[in-house]
Amino acid sequence: MRRFLPVLASFHLFSATPAITQELALAEVPLLTPGAEAGDTIGKYSFKLTFEASEIEGMNEVRQKFIDNGILAETLGEVAEQIALPQDVPITFTDCGEPNAWWMSEEKELKFCYELIALYNTGYEHIDSAEKEFLLQADRETVLIGTTMFILFHELGHGFVDIFQLPITGREEDAVDQFAAITLIESDEEDDELHERPSRMALIGAYFFHQLAAAPDSITRHILANEHALGQQRFYDVMCLALGANEELYGPILALGLQMVDDSAQRHPELATEARVAEWLERTDDLNILPYRRAFRCANEYARYSASWNYMFDNFMVPQQD
Template structure:
């Protein structure tokens, strides 16, 4: 598949996903629980999400960056997040060359960094299994957005000093999954493409697995996402079980798991949502 040719359709997909995301954010805003009194820090919060673009030195990344900037996807997301969340300080969403295939939240700089190399990596990863340029473009874009909301989860845990049990990486995988599943069809595509990403990476892992890493293994992350997807709507996503992608023994618990984790995030974020 031709990665560059898929860029022509990206603005359409970006606009569609953005529209669904905005609907979700306004619905999320309505879930604030009045019984949580705002702390003095929250009441005085004046921080905002803002977007910054680093220089593009590698010509390979220029087409991707151009589309992302012209679409104003991250600016739109930042604007809507600012309407919904009270921040104690400014947070920068930065698109940059990093020298490695990565994305991360920096607690020191209060920034979410989305690396150009990661988007290019997704192009190479999904190209062999893509059925068309459109399929490839969607896989790249949607998976990148899953990563963004994963990093946003890290940011919110830091900014609000939220408690987590177990691995923080698992918690923010769940945050990104739940948030996107509630955003409609495009959000569901983002989550399913992220699951596909972990499945493909698991096939490429060597026998010397990184048990020491803070992330769960790719196949574990795949099953965690698949369970939440199925738990959100067992009827709609019944093929996950029928096709053997999610074991029936695990699927039986997924409805309760989704409800519990979704409510937990709602409860944690409620004091920080603007009324």
């Protein structure tokens, strides 16, 4: 945008503070050339997964569980076989001293902290809120795998943006939440039961951030200015993608009131005036986990974000023909 704002471009806000100016200097703008950062061969390089021993209570049990069931290693192997990484990418589960997971740009490495896993190493069978409809049978192992998978793909999203110089727009944290959710959603098999579906992993993972979110009366400007959306917003955004991808499956769970109105309008079109439908939607909205005003938009949101990520996959994460 600087070419349109020559006056602002020459205005040095931090001219008296060179140290701050240096710290806030713009990063080099990527070229965003399709395929330029991809390796020369699909599947040549892989993710190097390591589970280090832990000193945190219960985490060596978790470590062994991940090693034994192999689900993370298998999933990462499948991802690596479909893209052209330019180098091997280490992914290390380790004690960090804080509950976190992050992509390390200079090292091209992903760290996943056991302290973070310890926060969700529990079952959700006790949940008695509306969310219990999709948390049904979400025992400790289900929550452990689902939440870890969602966070892992979120951080991999950051890694892919960095490695392949993906042309995302908007907030990167939102974009990689979409990547994580869409990757899991598009792994669903048509005949799978709800509890078997990877898409439920996305909902379980997003529910974790919903639980961690600050109460409305304790939200500060620092929380609002954070690069992440509020945990509650992230939860509803992922919910919308799941609904948009499969309204038949998730409509009765996430937007029951909306589905009831739609069914009534189809059975009795003579009664479904615009004013009456608007009244029905308001009266049944408490039955929706996802409010109907957002649920209306979800099919389009999913189609748009899915197409965008598939475009970046096809054009930036695999070699391109000259």
